[in-house]
Amino acid sequence: MKLVTFTDDAGTRVGLAKDDGIVDLRKVDPDLPRDMIGLMSEWSRIRGTIEGAATRKADAPLDAVKLEAPVPRPGKILAIGLNYADHIAESGQKTPEQQIWFCKHVTAVNAPFAPVQMPKVSMLLDYEAELVAVIGKRCKHVPKDKAHEVVFGYCAGNDVTVRDWQFKTPQWMLGKSFDTHAPFGPWIVTADEIGDPHTLGIRGFVNGEKRQDSNTKHLVFDVYDQIAHLSQAMTLEPGDVIFTGTPGGVGAALKPPQFLKVGDVTRVEIDKIGAIEAKIAAEQ
Ligand code: ZN
Numbered sequence: 001m002k003l004v005t006f007t008d009d010a011g012t013r014v015g016l017a018k019d020d021g022i023v024d025l026r027k028v029d030p031d032l033p034r035d036m037i038g039l040m041s042e043w044s045r046i047r048g049t050i051e052g053a054a055t056r057k058a059d060a061p062l063d064a065v066k067l068e069a070p071v072p073r074p075g076k077i078l079a080i081g082l083n084y085a086d087h088i089a090e091s092g093q094k095t096p097e098q099q100i101w102f103c104k105h106v107t108a109v110n111a112p113f114a115p116v117q118m119p120k121v122s123m124l125l126d127y128e129a130e131l132v133a134v135i136g137k138r139c140k141h142v143p144k145d146k147a148h149e150v151v152f153g154y155c156a157g158n159d160v161t162v163r164d165w166q167f168k169t170p171q172w173m174l175g176k177s178f179d180t181h182a183p184f185g186p187w188i189v190t191a192d193e194i195g196d197p198h199t200l201g202i203r204g205f206v207n208g209e210k211r212q213d214s215n216t217k218h219l220v221f222d223v224y225d226q227i228a229h230l231s232q233a234m235t236l237e238p239g240d241v242i243f244t245g246t247p248g249g250v251g252a253a254l255k256p257p258q259f260l261k262v263g264d265v266t267r268v269e270i271d272k273i274g275a276i277e278a279k280i281a282a283e284q
Pocket of ligand 1: 079080081128130159243245246
């Protein structure tokens with residue numbers, strides 16, 4: 001199933017995306033949770049109702065609504081660095097023995113087709129195509145072989161990065177947390193529909209030119225390693241979002257480097273999920 005958060009004249013709420021459009025879950029059952037974190041938190045109770053809604057006719061075509069980030073306000077956005085061999089090589093780094101984690105702050109969340117800001121304070125704006133995992137269950141100390149049980153589903157994401165701010169200091173957090181720099185979506189594809197998340201083609205484009213072209217089988221630390229590691233330190237909760245790393249081909253590593261410019265269009269595409277797209281716009 002593909003679950004969306006969408007907005008129309010009647011407000012923002014959750015729906016089911018199908019080939020013919022969106023099923024408004026409020027019309028399926030007015031007692032269903034209105035937001036994605038609520039939906040995921042009560043999933044075991046309401047799953048049958050939502051599966052049943054898949055046979056309904058869509059209430060609106062996809063282009064009649066605005067798709068929001070599937071989780072508009074995650075509790076946390078965690079992101080791993082240097083996690084594909086080709087990206088490690090182009091970054092001139094050694095393969096990390098430890099997982100390298102940083103935060104993207106939640107004010108960076110952006111809708112899957114909304115403009116991404118070129119900051120006033122930098123011109124070194126870069127893209128990073130990434131598989132995004134969404135946690136569905138509150139959990140701690142999850143063993144690797146049980147980690148699949150706590151993933152609700154997957155999205156396509158762009159770990160947009162301000163390179164000079166990233167490397168001004170050893171801690172990358174600020175350069176990764178500018179407003180609008182965590183777009184993801186366009187929906188959450190439930191984990192059962194993805195199956196093994198480590199077999200997915202992942203591609204990044206700028207203005208239609210393919211810059212990144214890899215497969216999640218090349219992750220150094222796979223999604224389940226990541227959850228096992230993170231959950232040793234912190235409780236993971238429904239709606240927490242994990243950016244799982246980017247393959248080679250980021251703008252900073254091209255010769256010569258090719259950073260994003262105002263008017264460029266970035267696209268991240270992942271097998272079985274779909275694509276998100278953003279036009280770069282000057283910060284107002
Ligand atoms: Zn990244």
